[in-house]
Amino acid sequence: MPASLPFESYLDALPMATARLHDESVKAGLDASVPTCPGWKVRALLAHQGMVHRWATGYLRGERHLDTEAMKADGLQQSDPGAWVVAGSKALETVLRASADDLNVRFFLPDAGRPRDAWARRQAHETAIHAVDALAAGLGGYPEAHAADIDAQFASDGIDELLCGFLTRPGEQMRTEAPVTVLVHASDTDRAWTVRLSDQPAVATPGRPDSEPDTTWTGTAAQLYLGLWNRGLEIRQDGFDALQVWRRNMTVGWS
Numbered sequence: 001m002p003a004s005l006p007f008e009s010y011l012d013a014l015p016m017a018t019a020r021l022h023d024e025s026v027k028a029g030l031d032a033s034v035p036t037c038p039g040w041k042v043r044a045l046l047a048h049q050g051m052v053h054r055w056a057t058g059y060l061r062g063e064r065h066l067d068t069e070a071m072k073a074d075g076l077q078q079s080d081p082g083a084w085v086v087a088g089s090k091a092l093e094t095v096l097r098a099s100a101d102d103l104n105v106r107f108f109l110p111d112a113g114r115p116r117d118a119w120a121r122r123q124a125h126e127t128a129i130h131a132v133d134a135l136a137a138g139l140g141g142y143p144e145a146h147a148a149d150i151d152a153q154f155a156s157d158g159i160d161e162l163l164c165g166f167l168t169r170p171g172e173q174m175r176t177e178a179p180v181t182v183l184v185h186a187s188d189t190d191r192a193w194t195v196r197l198s199d200q201p202a203v204a205t206p207g208r209p210d211s212e213p214d215t216t217w218t219g220t221a222a223q224l225y226l227g228l229w230n231r232g233l234e235i236r237q238d239g240f241d242a243l244q245v246w247r248r249n250m251t252v253g254w255s
Contacts, residue, residue, distance in 0.1 A: 001164035002113025010120035017127035018089035024134035047075030053088035109165035145222035155225035163204040183213040186221040215239030
């Protein structure tokens with residue numbers, strides 16, 4: 001699941017998503033609840049994102065003993081946590097831009113391609129999804145894809161990272177008692193993925209299955225992107241109800 005967009009695309013997406021996160025947080029207010037992150041207020045959302053940016057910046061600089069709890073606490077104490085997030089994002093962008101093409105640093109997802117591109121990709125999508133969380137806080141519920149305004153190619157890239165990277169990790173709990181084949185199809189980009197579920201770790205590959213799937217998930221790339229990240233409710237399902245299993249078991253958290 002190497003990055004499918006140019007490196008510069010992620011560097012453009014990162015500050016755009018950060019600005020969206022900042023602006024939507026201002027609209028919602030720091031004490032607003034975040035429906036897509038149960039138990040969080042906007043202030044906690046900003047502290048989390050600012051911590052992740054700072055942690056990634058330090059890691060790319062070769063630092064390996066970073067106090068993420070202190071970073072998060074710093075964010076929670078800021079009088080203007082939105083500005084603090086923007087500052088951290090700019091520092092991360094600077095480090096990424098200065099990184100060599102062949103940057104030798106570990107990345108935590110399998111088969112992710114060049115580490116520099118994988119880190120830029122991950123941070124762009126991390127920030128984009130949390131900008132959607134801030135939007136949800138302002139709306140008081142899950143946003144529709146048109147309100148989230150996610151570029152279709154960027155969304156398709158994020159689906160690929162989630163399905164072929166996060167989903168297939170051995171520790172993920174997306175399991176079914178009997179084998180289930182899911183076709184995921186983005187109608188506007190015509191990209192497709194085959195997800196095979198069982199009582200073993202999931203297997204996901206780009207493209208359509210060779211035989212009829214047990215269920216099909218369709219929508220625009222943005223609808224699928226939000227729905228698969230559990231930030232949207234617009235995925236259309238035809239067949240076995242694997243979506244309820246996904247929503248119950250497929251979560252990606254900080255560790």
